[in-house]
Amino acid sequence: MYVAVKGGERAIEEAHRLLADARRGDPAVPEITLAQIEQQLALAVDRVMTEGSVFDRELAALALKQARGDMFEAVFLLRAYRTTLPRFGVSEPIDTAHMTIRRRISATFKDLPGGQILGPTFDYTHRLLDFDLAAPGDGRRERGSLGAPSCRDLEEPIDEPEAAVIPRVVDLLDREGLIESEDPGDEAEPVGDLTREPLRFPCDRAARLQNLARGDEGFLLALGYSTQRGYGRNHPFAGEIRLGEVEVELAPEELGFPVTIASIPVTECHMVNQFKGSATAPAQFTRGYGLAFGEAERKAMVMALVDRALRAGELSEEAASPAQDEEFVLYHSDSVEASGFVQHLKLPHYVDFQSELVLIRNLRAAAGERPSA
């Protein structure tokens, strides 16, 4: 006689135990520490912080360890933690013109105030597996051979990070009126927060940028790439990419003036895009903006491309491509939402499927009755 399947609770507990074992792997191999992840898988940590919307290297490292290196799962863990945190206030806008620069490049001017600073980049490495890294060691032997050039490889050595104000390329263009001015809006207005208030369409730029900053890098990369290949082309130039530390200031109500509460590394990208002008606006360059925690150059760049693509409506451009479609992009950029909904297909759907079986059998029976069409 048939007995219905039971025992979900035991099965779940056993699954959790197996997962814990699998996470740890071979116990003969030393356990990875959070400090190792934070230091040596720093870009993974940066990505988890950016898409997880929390600047905390240690928590991001913990999430990566617990998630067995799965980025999506790590982002999800950090988000689920973030949602329980109280909100003390909103910081002052960070000032990237006052960034302590580690890397700063412009593709639009050969030289410019502040100069080009290569910084720690993969850009000119030859992608040859460095077998020196496979052997245990302090990992520094590669310098000067295959590894990424560091600041110290520059002709003019920079001992101290650049502390002076290095003007942003877009500000230089702005002075000449060649690029659209950016209205910072009323700073007294409350700042929207997508984690408290759902998206609304048409979406304002602040909400859009928050969505893109939290959005999955892979999804945005493909969309940004598609604009370059003609699906919503907007002629971008990497006006400037800068990486370095910025101060985060908060003005507590009881003090009435801002105090610095942290210094965090961010990557910022200003795309400068062609705009031929319209009936109401003269020809000038337009902007796309990207910002991410830590070293996240690709993310900042694609964010800027997609931000600009999504301004099609505002600039009276034809909006026919996926990257220009606000609802399409912003509703599907979030990896936690996307991953959850795709993977929920694993949950039982016996009932819906049974309904479909009944329907299909009925349709087939009805078709069998009819003379063949």
Place this chain on the structure above:
Amino acid sequence: MSEYNFAYLDEQTKRMIRRALLKAVAIPGYQVRFGSREMPLSYGWGTGGVQVTAAIIGPDDILKVIDQGADDTTNAVSIRKFFARTTGVRTTTRTERATLIQTRHRIPETPLRDGQIMVFQVPIPEPLRWLEPRESETRKMHALEEYGIMHVRLYEDITLHGRVATAYDYPVRVNGRYIMRPSPIPKFDNPKLDRSPALMLFGAGREKRIYAVPPWTPVKSLDFKDHPFTIERWAQACALCASRESFLDEVIVDDKGGRIFVCSDTDYCGRRQERAR
């Protein structure tokens, strides 16, 4: 779990959700936006339902959680355990004893009573979504009661297949006004929504929408006079309790085409078997 608030969510969030619920109850079938939170379970696993339950559950409630009609499917077990841990409320598998029933994909066979609340987990709240993917458009269509597109779709099914080819999440009209998705319940369950004594709440976490059907509200499954709405019927009775009235799951018992049919509602089926003994 003393480090978390009763039912996990903080009181501010619960209040925000309750406000959305009140609005939803006041406008039956209308989708209310709400500031859905990231929950410690995955989107698609019932985050909307869990938030609604968390916002309304009290220490005196008796909670039942079902998935596919069953109390012992893994996700039902997991959600029930979540609330047992974070609230300490009593849980039950008995439909008539529960004050609050969270469900995925079914409405229990045992008739609901006055005072009970059903909480549905909703994947896609928008009934017009497969016809119009844009939220900005569908909101307008609801506002203008512009539902012709839905009737045309049902009509096309009838001309192509001789019947409406929708088996679950079959669209309904609530209180003669809004077209609503009843969540992916089989259309078999749609009649249970009509003038139900229980309050029906629907939570879509990922899509950040809440909607409701208050007690005794008319809920009509869309149809045509010459093609009235019908529900699924089986030639077989339940192999365990012999019911001919319940929704049956098909279970494949061998690789030679052998199959039996059993009730999807495990509580209903178990109680009938007890009574027969």
